[in-house]
Amino acid sequence: MTPITYELIKTCKQTGARLGKVHTPHGSFDTPMFMPVGTLATVKTMSPEELKEMEARIILSNTYHLWLRPGEDIIKEAGGLHRFMNWDRPILTDSGGFQVFSLSKIREIQEEGVHFRNHISGEKLFLSPEKAMQIQNALGSDIMMAFDECPPYPASFDYMKSSVERTSRWAERCLEAHQNPTTQGLFGIIQGGEYEELRKQSAKDLASLDLPGYAIGGLSVGEPKDIMNRMLEYTTPLMPSTKPRYLMGVGSPDSLIDGSIRGIDMFDCVLPTRIARNGTCMTSTGRLVVRNAKYARDFSPIDENCDCHVCKNYTRAYIRHLIKSKETFGFRLTTYHNLHFLLKLMEQVRTAISEDRLGDFKEAFFEQYGLNQP
Ligand SMILES: C=CCOC(=O)Nc1nc2cc3[nH]c(NC)nc3cc2c(=O)[nH]1
Ligand SMILES: [Zn+2]
Numbered sequence: 001m002t003p004i005t006y007e008l009i010k011t012c013k014q015t016g017a018r019l020g021k022v023h024t025p026h027g028s029f030d031t032p033m034f035m036p037v038g039t040l041a042t043v044k045t046m047s048p049e050e051l052k053e054m055e056a057r058i059i060l061s062n063t064y065h066l067w068l069r070p071g072e073d074i075i076k077e078a079g080g081l082h083r084f085m086n087w088d089r090p091i092l093t094d095s096g097g098f099q100v101f102s103l104s105k106i107r108e109i110q111e112e113g114v115h116f117r118n119h120i121s122g123e124k125l126f127l128s129p130e131k132a133m134q135i136q137n138a139l140g141s142d143i144m145m146a147f148d149e150c151p152p153y154p155a156s157f158d159y160m161k162s163s164v165e166r167t168s169r170w171a172e173r174c175l176e177a178h179q180n181p182t183t184q185g186l187f188g189i190i191q192g193g194e195y196e197e198l199r200k201q202s203a204k205d206l207a208s209l210d211l212p213g214y215a216i217g218g219l220s221v222g223e224p225k226d227i228m229n230r231m232l233e234y235t236t237p238l239m240p241s242t243k244p245r246y247l248m249g250v251g252s253p254d255s256l257i258d259g260s261i262r263g264i265d266m267f268d269c270v271l272p273t274r275i276a277r278n279g280t281c282m283t284s285t286g287r288l289v290v291r292n293a294k295y296a297r298d299f300s301p302i303d304e305n306c307d308c309h310v311c312k313n314y315t316r317a318y319i320r321h322l323i324k325s326k327e328t329f330g331f332r333l334t335t336y337h338n339l340h341f342l343l344k345l346m347e348q349v350r351t352a353i354s355e356d357r358l359g360d361f362k363e364a365f366f367e368q369y370g371l372n373q374p
Pocket of ligand 1: 063093094095096098130145146147148149150189215217218219220221248250251
């Protein structure tokens, strides 16, 4: 049985967006969908029960980080990552090391794999397609990402061309090394930077492997927004329409809506959880930096249009006080609200697609969120 299947339910008549369902051994989820990031086997400060309460359906964890600590052997011994962290819904593992691989100076990329240093201890490390698959097979994630090179932006055409060709060879090696093909799905990652010709080549190479899903990589890595949009526009139609399409590392509200309009089904981003921990909240009328002094006596909720338990029971003044005092409960409240906000946004996107009005929804949302229309 194929571990991951995609069910296309309908395409929005107003845009290129599509409503779908992804089926995995740990349950299904509707798409377009946002995936909270749980780098070290926890979505920072959230419990699995709270994630279920806000209707999170799939979360992300990081191969590189869990390999280093606690080690995939311990997680395997625990019965796999689902048991280890008490999350019985789908899990997707990406490398989480793309910052390490592509942004760190101290790395050496060879055909065999990548030599680099442990970002914590400085010890020499080596990751290969085979090692990345061995780790993810041990973790038991439902969706595993193929080991790729995500070159930093900008990269020359020649460098990107040889990198794309190597990433395609690495994807084949991942498929070869896959130990549990009936219980874990392997997604390919399309690279190619800002070069249409290379994006096309990468998509073609990976599609020939007939994998259960595909991601667009190499974006949201510091390139200008117009390049990201141009690559998104160009690459999405090259991806098999019968498989889930995952845009890696993208998660601002406007990018989630624009990505959905272009036919993307899955998104992940550390943004909502990361900005929460420095006291910034996403609200229907734009970002709110609740730690600002002007909220010291503001006894209204973070977002009066939000129905989450944080907005129903706590005030900006109280949350500001907690954040300023570095009280963990404060980070929990802002994180819960931000994740709920994005998950709710994706629910509204899915409803808009089902009613063929995602274009109208985008206009209304952008207007209210304070994004001037492009
Ligand atoms: C086991 C190996 C699995 O390899 C990967 O996960 N590779 C990979 N991860 C990415 C993560 C990204 N985050 C952003 N923005 C925040 N952009 C990203 C781009 C990539 C990418 O091109 N590749
Ligand atoms: Zn809320």
